[in-house]
Amino acid sequence: MTAMRILVVEDDAQTAALVGQALRDDGHTVDVVAEGREGLKRGAINAYDVLVVDRMLPGLDGLSIVQSLRTAGVKSAIMLLTSMGAIEDRIEGLEGGGDDYLVKPFALGELVARVNALGRRSTLLNDEVVLWVADLELHRIRREVKRNGQPITLQPREFKMLETLMQSKGQVITKTMFLRDVWDFEFDLKTSIVSTNISRLRDKIDRPGDTPLIHTVRGVGYRIDEPH
């Protein structure tokens, strides 16, 4: 995993400290500012990989920062933090040039996973036709999956989930990320749709006796990785 340079623009000191620490713990270099104009200045001057910007800020609001940065040609990935319920805010944020949004209150694990996903967008294995994790092989055009050379039959949704995991090998994919990638749902669900489908996928991929490849990251999501 590559370490990233991240700027957090958040006016609530405690949130800023917690977010900063969580991202540092994940191995990134993090700068934190509390004021909007300062955030814009730093974001424009330094080449950050990812910016985490609160929607409501003193000085200059988050949406204006994003718009100004995009107008100035800044290519950094931007994650907006929005308050609850304001669907319009989120849509505006994405239209204004944000790449993703997270609704407060959020789990720190979710934030870290989503920031990682944003940061590796550019390095994502998008053009690879065949994805590999140890002896697990996924052919994206033929829609075939093999483990140790043995074909495995997957439901289309299971294939999509495995593809999502394998594209981000070693990175955590959260429940909301699965819902968005597999079914295009941008809302939370009552039933355990993701975990149920993951456990079915796992039953097919990690058979008894195999080295388990799909790992559960408690309270955050799932990850596929080479056995260590």
Added chain:
Amino acid sequence: MNRTKLTGRTAFRLAAIFAAIITLTNILIFSILYFVISQQLSTHLKAHVDEVRKTLVDVDETGGFDALANMVGRHALVAESDEDIFLLTDKNHAYVSGNIKPMPKFDGWRTIPWRELPLIGEWKARRSSTAVIGAWSNVKGGYLFVGDGNGDIRDAQRLLLKGLSWGIAISLLSAIIGGSILGLNAQKRMRAIEHALNAVSSGQLQERVPRSSASDDIDHVASLINGTLDRLQKLISNLKQVSSDIAHDLRTPISRMRQKLEVVQQATSDLQTYRATVDDALLEIDGIAETFEALLRITEIEAGARRTRFANVDLASLLSNVTDAVTAVAEDRGHSLSASIDSSQPNVVFGDRQLLSQLFINVLENSVEHCQSGARIKVELSRNGDGSEVRISDNGPGIPIEEHEKVFRRLYRLEKSRTTRGSGLGLSLVAAIADLHGAKLSLEDNHPGLVTRISFS
């Protein structure tokens, strides 16, 4: 205070305008009447004068000028009481006989005031007449003037004027009284509206404007006001319900969380117990956030702003996706989930893809959660007239008919499902989304089980 004055003025103005219009109309009618009758009387008088003239001219023709002079002289003697005027002159305009002195001859009819008339002798009793109407005629030996006082006309006119004045006075009076009664009545009804609105604004939300049997403008306004007040009262009672429900639904998990944290803080707990308690607390917090999020989402949807982002959505592919998402969970619980999607015709609705997905997912998740293992859950999409209809049914416990309306209320939960997880907002969200899309949402009994029908038009 100002408003009362205003309505008072309105009543007065109404009465005044009413009276003025009636009076003007009456004056116009009476003037025409007066003019026509006067005209008629004057014609009669001239006819009478003509008749006398003709008789006298006849006398001239048969008896000669002297006989005429004689006749005129006799007429003139008794003419005073009838106000008849006679004058006979010779060709040189010299007096021959009659009751006035010679005066210049003229053509046609003329009305001559009494004081301009050269009367012979003292005329005592002048009646009501002011002038004499008369004309000259030619006779063989000279000229003859015959006239008559306009007393009859004046009498009739005076009588008419008197009658008409009384008429106008009475109609004016009744117009003022009638107008005032109408005006005061309107004012009274305005006051009633004012009273009701004041009562509502001071918190008596059940107060309504009294309706009258007359279906007039004021009554129409009253019905509009009452309609608005009904909606207002409903909204406020809804709001009160929601806030007390929030208080209840949030206080419970918060106090539960507090107690658990207290217990681990005070007892000498091992790391395992601490971890479990923290996990519990996180779950509770997520639940609280979920409730809030759902409430805010419903509020936002009800505000209708999302309509601006509507696009064409293919229901068939949307339902396939939604069904696909729920399949594994349903199977895990032993349910069978089947979809019957009629794709012979396009089922496209104008709407919000995310919200519509959420609507169907919510209904399906309810079936999955509330049915006992082994239930049959069906998703059907069909054409219904010009629109599309989605029917989601199960053969689970269903919802008692008397609860059908209530389940769409915010935070409402059936007593038996109080203990299960969930915000109690799922169906309110469903109702709000359906409403935003102009879709009709209805619940039916599936004998046993529940049918949720969503009809798009």
